[in-house]
Amino acid sequence: MKSVKGTRSMRARNIQKIIRLNRSEAQDLQKKAKKACVSEAGLIRLLLKGYEPREKPDEKFYDAMRELSAIGNNINQLSVKANTLGFVDAPMLKREAQRWHKFQADIERVFLRPEKSEMKWQ
Incomplete structure (x- = not known):
C-alpha cells in the first residue's frame, strides 16, 4: 500500500x-x-x-473559538456585500477578515497542536 x-x-x-x-x-x-x-x-x-x-483545553477555549469563527464569518459576509455594493473599503475589510482567520489558526496552534520537544536525547 x-x-x-x-x-x-x-x-x-x-x-x-x-x-x-x-x-x-x-x-x-x-x-x-x-x-x-x-x-x-x-x-x-x-x-x-x-x-x-x-x-485538551477547557470548554471556555471552545466557546471563544466558536465566537471568533462567527466574527470571521460575519466579516467575510460583510466583505462580499460591500464589494458587491461598492460603498465600503472592501480590501480593508478583507484584510481584517484574514487577520481574524490568522488569529483563529494561531489560537488553535497554541492551544491544540503538539509542539516540538526540547528533549536533548532525540
Missing part, C-alpha cells in the same frame, strides 16, 4: 512492541493520553517523533 508523505494508513503500522510498566507508570501513561485526547500508542508515537502533546 502506498502512502502519501505525512499520512500513513493504519496498516503501515505492522510492527508490534510489547513493553512492561509498573502500575504507577501504566496509570500515568493512561492519564496523560486521556488529557491529550490521544490513545496511549498515539501518545508514544508523538513522543518518539519529538512532540509534546498539549492537554
